[in-house]
Amino acid sequence: RLRALRPRSRLLRWHGAWLALVLAMPLGIALLALAGYFIAASYFFGRMSFTIALVLGAAGLYGLMALWVHLQRARLTIAERQEQALQAQQSPDVEDAELQAVQPPRIDIAALGEQTRSLLNLFITLLLLTGIWLIWRDAVPMLSVVSDYTLWRYEGSNIDGKQVSLPLTVGQLFLALLVAAVTALVMRNIGALLDIVLLQRLEMQADATYAIKVAAGYLIVAAGVVTAANILGIRWTDVHWLVAALGVGLGFGLQEIFANFISGLIVLAERPIRIGDVVTVGDVTGVVSRIRARATAVVDFENKEVIIPNKSFITEKVVNWTLSNQITRLLIPVGVAYGSDIDAVQRLMLAAVRAADAVLTEPAPTAYFVGFGDSALNFEIRAFVDAFDKRLRVQHAINLGIERAMSQHSIQIPFPQRELHIRPAPGVHCDVQSAQPA
Secondary structure, three states, X not given: OHXXXXXXXXXXXOHHHHHHHHHHHHHHHHXXXXXXXXXXXXXXXXXXXXXXXXXXXXXXXHHHXXXXXXXXXXXXXXXXXXXXXXXXXXXXXXXXXXXXXXXXXXXXXXXXXXXHHHHHHHHHHHHHHHHHHHHHOOOOHHHHHHHOOEEEXXXXXXXXXXXXXXXXXXXXXXXXXXXXXXXXXXXXXHHHHHHHHHHHHHOOOHHHHHHHHHHHHHHHHHHHHHHHHHHOOOOHHHHHHHHHHHHHHHHHHOHHHHHHHHHHHHHHHHOOXXXXXXXXEOOEEEEEEEEOOOEEEEEEOOOOEXXXXXXXXXXXXXXXXXXXXXXXXXXXXXXXXXXXXXXXXXXHHHHHHHHOOOOXXXXXXXXXXXXXXXXXXXXXXXXXXXXXXXXXXXXXXXXXXXXXXXXXXXXXXXXXXXXOOOOOOOOOOOOOOOOOOO
């Protein structure tokens, strides 16, 4: 019946093997007792009882943690749906396709669940293996012999002025490899655990949570490397000269990579740019989507991902449109024909600007007569909007309103006019005849 309910379960696929093992263990203990080996039967019975209690406890802990993760995922899903509904109610009818295509990334609830489940499986597996090892290690002498086998010896610390030689065993080597594997797996999935356990509860901004997750990954890697090195007997005094030599060599050969790595740490610490910010670096303008150790990914308004080295955000001029304030100014130049009524033109422009949706009343929009052009009287309109994604739509509405107002009041918006004079060169006779229609 269990296999019919969960046909894909790996545990149930091997039900014959573990069922035979479960039946064999108590039968074996009973045979030992019948044969007169009461002490051995009692010893194995105790170990088997501890093992069963460990398995049941691990299963119960796994179920409770899985249920908690499921509840957290449901809470995040509800919060995301509410946010999407609120944004849908506040979104304008006019579609800004270019800007909507580069919205900052949202939390992937499904990915969080899979990563958290991977960490949960890892934790329970390590707990079971460690517990079973501690319970049955003394019962199986071969395990102790293999784990205590010395591979080589290394120089330890000084005790009473004497250098002590310490052994490196198979068990220590296996433990170091296990630490490396666990570190790699935890580093890949730590972001999901932090999102569900801590960061969403603190209601922190997306850029702060991203920086915390990246820094946590680096710390886990550093802790894993140090732990594995200590298990293998590798001390800092043994490798500091090698690290110094590698640092000098890599500093000359890979200075750009190191510069980008250090710049990435500075960017994560100071946060001059954040996930979801609209930035301009050189000739690239877009939304920051990822900040990695070496480079940052920016999605431009053509939905292309542009990879920018982190060094550029530290050493070059960077425009962050949304760092501390979403309010930005629109500067729209307009020219009218000579002879137009300047006061009337200014009133019409201000009326068209104020009629446009999403234009802020504070700071108030203005229209100035800024100079005399070659073919027109030059005006500048200055209006403010409270979000970067409204700039294009508001500018379109203002231009459309101004054109309609000028047309209704017979005010011309001229185009550039040029007069061309042709003079013959000295000593050259030119016979210019007008062409007559046939």
